């Protein structure tokens with residue numbers, strides 16, 4: 001159902017992809033795929049066919065209007081409803097979700113429904129098509145973590161009835177369903193736990209820290225840091241994320257793998273970094289911390305390094321510069 005196309009904790013770039021199964025994608029030039037705009041770009045460049053399924057509730061056709069190839073197909077469809085694809089499908093990338101806190105707080109039942117019914121439908125499709133299935137999970141499965149940094153073996157610290165529970169528990173259920181389809185039905189599945197991600201095409205009003213701070217900084221408006229700004233996040237540039245996700249899709253791994261940038265910053269440090277790269281005259285103002293806002297978050301990427309040979313390459317400052325360039329904004333510090 002909900003596909004978002006932007007960056008974010010889960011990057012935002014969400015959809016679906018399908019392409020050649022059992023297979024190293026590098027050896028399947030005509031694979032068939034669906035997913036969010038950045039993943040679509042990446043796969044189309046490598047010769048795959050992409051079927052993108054999105055109901056446009058949190059995304060926009062503007063994110064794919066630059067795509068001009070007959071190998072890209074768009075379907076406007078809600079993943080909580082049964083989906084039929086006429087042609088062969090080799091990979092299913094299940095990215096449908098409301099990943100931004102402002103969206104899942106606005107549509108809590110939809111968040112639960114797309115994580116449960118939407119994941120069920122996507123797994124059913126993968127089973128019918130004999131496709132490899134990749135679930136976009138999230139660092140939110142770790143909740144407000146008491147273990148730091150977070151390895152995949154950590155079970156998490158989640159408030160099921162708090163405001164974030166409608167997203168966190170939906171993703172935890174989706175992981176459980178994916179593993180059950182794997183162990184009981186023999187479906188070839190993968191789970192990526194995506195940490196905070198950013199990049200071009202995020203909605204300026206999507207509510208998350210980087211698009212909010214950049215929008216405020218470019219308008220010389222006050223930058224709204226929640227709480228005292230001592231909470232931490234670790235921000236991954238979207239190109240690094242997509243590269244890691246495709247490596248995972250190409251692998252034979254079934255257990256969850258964290259993909260994120262371990263460069264941890266406080267939110268105040270993030271706001272200062274955005275002040276520097278934009279050269280804004282904005283001041284920083286402090287607002288109330290949202291309920292259950294995790295105090296710290298940093299991925300342990302040991303498994304990603306070992307299993308996929310992956311690690312991020314784009315620094316925060318470089319990634320912010322790329323983001324500003326994509327927005328057509330000058331970047332004085334670059």
Ligand code: UDP
Nearest residue numbers: 009207208209210212224225226231267293
């Ligand atoms: N945040 C902030 N100001 C904003 C938006 C977000 O200080 O205008 C904080 C938020 O409270 C959280 C961090 O930035 O501590 C990251 O929030 P985001 O919504 O980007 O992602 P998530 O909390 O899901 O990691």
